[in-house]
Structure formats: structure tokens, C-alpha cells
Amino acid sequence: MADEIPIFPKAGSILINTGSIVNWNRLKRKPNHTPTDELKECISATVGSWLNDLDKTKAQYATDLKCINPTFSSNLSGDDREQLKITVKIFVTQPDPLALEDAIEKVLADLDVTSLETVLLSLSQPDQKSVSMDGIKTLWEVLERMVEKEKILAIGISDLAKDELEQLHTWSTVKPCINHVNLASCCVMPPDLTEYAKEQDIQLLTHSDPKGKSDIVTVYLPEMFPDKTFQDVLCSTATEKDSEGWSVSWIARYTALVKDRGIIKAKGYLVKAVRDVKKVK
Numbered sequence: 319m320a321d322e323i324p325i326f327p328k329a330g331s332i333l334i335n336t337g338s339i340v341n342w343n344r345l346k347r348k349p350n351h352t353p354t355d356e357l358k359e360c361i362s363a364t365v366g367s368w369l370n371d372l373d374k375t376k377a378q379y380a381t382d383l384k385c386i387n388p389t390f391s392s393n394l395s396g397d398d399r400e401q402l403k404i405t406v407k408i409f410v411t412q413p414d415p416l417a418l419e420d421a422i423e424k425v426l427a428d429l430d431v432t433s434l435e436t437v438l439l440s441l442s443q444p445d446q447k448s449v450s451m452d453g454i455k456t457l458w459e460v461l462e463r464m465v466e467k468e469k470i471l472a473i474g475i476s477d478l479a480k481d482e483l484e485q486l487h488t489w490s491t492v493k494p495c496i497n498h499v500n501l502a503s504c505c506v507m508p509p510d511l512t513e514y515a516k517e518q519d520i521q522l523l524t525h526s527d528p529k530g531k532s533d534i535v536t537v538y539l540p541e542m543f544p545d546k547t548f549q550d551v552l553c554s555t556a557t558e559k560d561s562e563g564w565s566v567s568w569i570a571r572y573t574a575l576v577k578d579r580g581i582i583k584a585k586g587y588l589v590k591a592v593r594d595v596k597k598v599k
Contacts (some may be wrong), residue, residue: 331381361589458473475494480511548591
């Protein structure tokens with residue numbers, strides 16, 4: 319595709335909404351997918367469907383793109399909203415409060431709801447050897463403001479060791495209700511973490527999402543969705559020029575469970591990426 323004319327040469331931002339993927343047959347046939355594999359396939363399918371209906375002439379001049387899968391809705395504002403528990407995990411690679419706020423507002427808007435039951439924060443900085451508690455604090459204050467505005471009911475964190483979790487709990491106004499721990503970083507929960515979480519009534523839940531580094535033990539894991547992977551998806555679905563220069567700003571994965579039944583009503587992703595068009599040759 320290297321010689322093809324770019325489809326959206328002036329675009330500096332793109333928001334991708336996969337819609338609910340619960341009933342995607344193509345994913346059901348691949349039960350051993352990693353979270354990164356799942357996200358890659360979702361983005362690829364969404365961008366591909368979106369391009370089929372895109373006005374290519376208007377796209378040449380578009381600066382901000384919104385890519386929605388036309389087949390699968392993400393709207394959760396129906397009559398059964400009160401029966402749903404919506405949990406959103408937001409992955410960011412930089413302690414950018416504007417990016418986090420943007421992610422929350424976009425999720426609320428695209429799901430067409432006024433509040434979220436739980437939001438979990440995952441900060442993974444590939445260039446850092448350990449978690450930045452200053453970065454966590456900057457982002458946590460955003461979540462606390464959202465709780466004050468009643469846009470979020472409860473907030474949690476990912477992959478903090480006991481000492482870091484204690485720091486967060488000590489200085490935060492709204493205390494973390496969950497610490498989401500990567501299974502690859504500890505087959506058995508560290509006793510000090512388990513004891514502290516029990517004392518402070520913090521749930522320890524496990525996950526298999528990739529993360530730049532876990533501080534629970536010294537183990538390095540791949541990022542959830544590196545910029546290069548995102549660029550490769552655009553290269554394969556659009557053109558090589560369209561794929562250049564993009565950086566993933568945030569990823570939000572939402573899950574809506576039917577309360578007291580544990581049935582997944584909806585699950586999907588929103589992904590925001592940006593680039594400096596002037597630097598794309």
C-alpha cells in the first residue's frame with residue numbers, strides 16, 4: 319500500500335469505538351486470544367467497516383476522525399440501565415489529566431449514560447523502571463473530581479504493591495476500592511498486600527492485561543497496545559501513509575454486567591490516538 323494515496327492525510331486525532339463485541343462470532347472462535355490480540359482484531363474490524371462507508375473526498379480534509387462500528391451499538395441507556403453495573407478500565411501511558419478526563423467523558427457520551435459504577439486506572443509508562451506515584455496522584459485527582467460530580471461511583475487502581483497502595487490510600491480523599499493485580503506478576507498474592515487490602519477493605523482482583531511493568535514483583539510485561547501495533551493495524555486497513563506518526567493516547571475497555579446475575583450484557587473498547595500531522599512526511 320506504500321504507493322497509495324492516503325485516505326485521511328490531515329487527521330491529527332482518531333477516536334475508535336468498537337461497539338459491544340459480546341456477540342462477535344469471529345472472537346468466539348478464538349477463545350485463547352490475549353487482551354492485546356482481542357483489541358487488535360476489534361480495531362481492525364471496526365476501521366475496516368468504517369472505511370467501507372467513508373466519504374473519501376471529505377476524509378481528505380478531516381482533522382478529527384470518529385470511527386464507529388456501524389454493526390454493533392455501544393448504547394446502554396435503555397430501560398434496563400438500572401440493572402447494569404458498568405466497569406471501565408482506562409489504560410494510559412502518560413500521567414496526562416486531560417487525556418484521562420477525555421477518556422471518561424467519551425465513554426459516558428458513547429455509552430449514553432450519566433454515570434459509571436466503577437472506573438479502574440492503569441498507568442503504564444514504558445520509559446519508567448517503576449511506577450510514578452506522582453503520576454498516579456495527578457490522575458487520581460481527576461477520578462476524585464469525577465466522583466464528586468457523581469459521574470463515577472467508585473474508583474480503583476491497577477498493579478500496585480503494598481507500599482504504593484498504602485501511599486495512595488493515605489493521601490487520597492476518595493479511597494481505592496480495588497487493586498487490579500496482573501496474574502503474570504504474582505501467582506500467589508504477596509501476604510503483605512493481602513493483609514493490607516483486607517485491613518482497608520480493598521478488593522484484590524486479578525487480570526491478564528499486559529502492562530509495561532508490575533511493581534508487585536520485578537517482572538516486565540508487554541504494553542496493552544503499543545503505538546507500533548496501532549500503526550500496523552492502520553497500515554493494513556487504510557494505507558501506509560495513513561498509519562504514520564500515531565500515538566495511542568488512551569484505551570478504555572467497558573463491561574456491563576447484569577446485577578446479581580453476573581451475565582455480561584455488553585463489552586467493548588474506545589481508543590483515542592493522536593499525531594502531529596506536520597511531522598508526517
